[in-house]
Amino acid sequence: MALNNMIAEEKSSAIPRYPATAKKVIFLHMAGAPSxxxxxxxxxxxxxxxxxxxxxxxxEGKKLAFAKGTPDMLGPQHTFINYGESGTIVSDRLxxxxxxxxxxxxxxxxxxxxxxxxxxxxxxxxxxxRLGRPSIGYWMTYGFAxxxxxxxxxxxxxxxxxxxxxxLDDTLVVWGGEFGRTPLRExxxxxxxxxxxxxxxxxxxIMWMAGGGAQKGFSYGETDEVGxxxxxxxxxxxxxxxxxxxxxGFNHEKLTYYFQGRDYRLADxxxxxxxxxxxxx
Amino acid sequence: MTKKWMKGIAAGSILxxxxxxxxxxxxxxxxxILEERCLKCHGHIKESGKVVDKGNLDIxxxxxxxxxxxxxxPGDSSFYNLVVSDDEDEYMPPKGDRLTDxxxxxxHDWIKQGASFDGYTKKEKGESLLQKxxxxxxxxxxxxxxxxxxxxxxxxxxxxxxxxLQINFKPLGSESNPEMTKRxxxxxxxxxxxNLSRAKINDASLSPVGELKxxxxxxxxNTAVTDAGLSSVASLSxxxxxxxxNTAVTDAGxxxxxxxxxxxxLFLWQSKVSAAGVEKLQKALPGAYIHFQTATMPKxxxxxxxxxxxxxx
Numbered sequence: 093m094a095l096n097n098m099i100a101e102e103k104s105s106a107i108p109r110y111p112a113t114a115k116k117v118i119f120l121h122m123a124g125a126p127s128x129x130x131x132x133x134x135x136x137x138x139x140x141x142x143x144x145x146x147x148x149x150x151x152e153g154k155k156l157a158f159a160k161g162t163p164d165m166l167g168p169q170h171t172f173i174n175y176g177e178s179g180t181i182v183s184d185r186l187x188x189x190x191x192x193x194x195x196x197x198x199x200x201x202x203x204x205x206x207x208x209x210x211x212x213x214x215x216x217x218x219x220x221x222r223l224g225r226p227s228i229g230y231w232m233t234y235g236f237a238x239x240x241x242x243x244x245x246x247x248x249x250x251x252x253x254x255x256x257x258x259x260l261d262d263t264l265v266v267w268g269g270e271f272g273r274t275p276l277r278e279x280x281x282x283x284x285x286x287x288x289x290x291x292x293x294x295x296x297x298i299m300w301m302a303g304g305g306a307q308k309g310f311s312y313g314e315t316d317e318v319g320x321x322x323x324x325x326x327x328x329x330x331x332x333x334x335x336x337x338x339x340x341g342f343n344h345e346k347l348t349y350y351f352q353g354r355d356y357r358l359a360d361x362x363x364x365x366x367x368x369x370x371x372x373x
Numbered sequence: 374m375t376k377k378w379m380k381g382i383a384a385g386s387i388l389x390x391x392x393x394x395x396x397x398x399x400x401x402x403x404x405x406i407l408e409e410r411c412l413k414c415h416g417h418i419k420e421s422g423k424v425v426d427k428g429n430l431d432i433x434x435x436x437x438x439x440x441x442x443x444x445x446x447p448g449d450s451s452f453y454n455l456v457v458s459d460d461e462d463e464y465m466p467p468k469g470d471r472l473t474d475x476x477x478x479x480x481h482d483w484i485k486q487g488a489s490f491d492g493y494t495k496k497e498k499g500e501s502l503l504q505k506x507x508x509x510x511x512x513x514x515x516x517x518x519x520x521x522x523x524x525x526x527x528x529x530x531x532x533x534x535x536x537x538l539q540i541n542f543k544p545l546g547s548e549s550n551p552e553m554t555k556r557x558x559x560x561x562x563x564x565x566x567x568n569l570s571r572a573k574i575n576d577a578s579l580s581p582v583g584e585l586k587x588x589x590x591x592x593x594x595n596t597a598v599t600d601a602g603l604s605s606v607a608s609l610s611x612x613x614x615x616x617x618x619n620t621a622v623t624d625a626g627x628x629x630x631x632x633x634x635x636x637x638x639l640f641l642w643q644s645k646v647s648a649a650g651v652e653k654l655q656k657a658l659p660g661a662y663i664h665f666q667t668a669t670m671p672k673x674x675x676x677x678x679x680x681x682x683x684x685x686x
Contacts, residue, residue: 109532109533110532111503111531111532111535111537255664256618256640256642256664257594257616257618257640257642258592258594258614258616258618258638258640258642258664261614261638341532
């Protein structure tokens, strides 16, 4: 229903408020939440703590999806190397992505308040952890009357192709999952299983953006010494959504639609545009 | 709004006890506070070129500020009283934190010392190219806009209420033709972004495009444009972005582009240019990013972690 209402009103708001730096958005949603601690958030201290019981200070006030009692800390499982002019530290698990690290903005300080996959994915896409509201893609089409395309290619090839053709300039590529992974090893039901894994983490996760007016070779935000929580410049999902809307030329506070008795926004009553993530024009 | 200001005058002075310490300079001491906390509503220039001056106050103009103060008398100046007021219906700034005591004192002392604007000149550099182009731009010619819309092109203002236009011919697909650019000249005051990517145009189609002196972005990629057509492009002095990928342009053609001093990005992948030709153009346009090859793989700059990672079995 929400969608039908939006399509009906599409024409009324087809003009952006600001000149858009991003005319197209490709959202590479990593459903399942990849581990930032194995990919882009290198923590030497966590390596030293590997196998030791998790200090209580980290567990206080934390709610875990599966882990019980006092699980052990789990060190980085892969090798990290600095890449590019920006010297960004990247894991060897991203052997192709490293080549374009100077094109992207890493947001190391994402956080969320949902720790089960489905509601956390909803939060990322519709700004609420419950069904019944339009997704970020529909907000953009509602505002823009343009069509999104499905692109199913490896992310590095995608970035390279866009860059070579001069399209990365006005195409925003966003990559990330719905939450992060804990610095401690998951002991489901109190026992370590056959596989080494990390539990769901709401406190910190990584996303990146490239093109469409985003900074290049730049990292924003920091996590604590073991990557469990945001230490500096937190970015909420609503902040990310507001920033993406800004890049598309929309004011996230003004782009509303009336549904079930009141006006709604994608980023609800929250969301601040993180101008530090944007290139100066 | 007027009422708000009037109330402010009556609100009296709260920090009169503040003592004077050293001369306060408008540009150095006062302006940074105003830029941070007041500019958004009082003097900000929108992309459309319109100035936001709520309550008729534009903090970038001394004559505007003077309307709200009495030199030497902070207590009689609404410019100061609204900043220190405790009345939430009137105090400024209305949102966010109040000014700090130190900031309030700077404004107080500056007025007390005579509210001099000596040495102040309005900054112009904050203006983007688009803001400059939007100035004194007439409303687009409705007949010309209708002509391109009926043709099937996408004609859109750059932003809400902006007289600047973007035209994208992509929706025409196979119906595009070399003649379709003819009436673009009628929109030369308004057109800043033009997309002719993959359109069935030729070099002659670009002569009307050469008249569009306000163009900042131009897509000519995947077209039959050659060196001859670039003579028209060479006169587009506002151009910042030019896409010529997958065209037959050569070194002789891109040499004509050395006059485009505002050019920031040029795409030449799959064209007929050589590394030597690109290097020559790069010397003429040192600030431009010229892309003509597939991106290469950068090498690691430093080994951060030589040891094998801890692996659990």
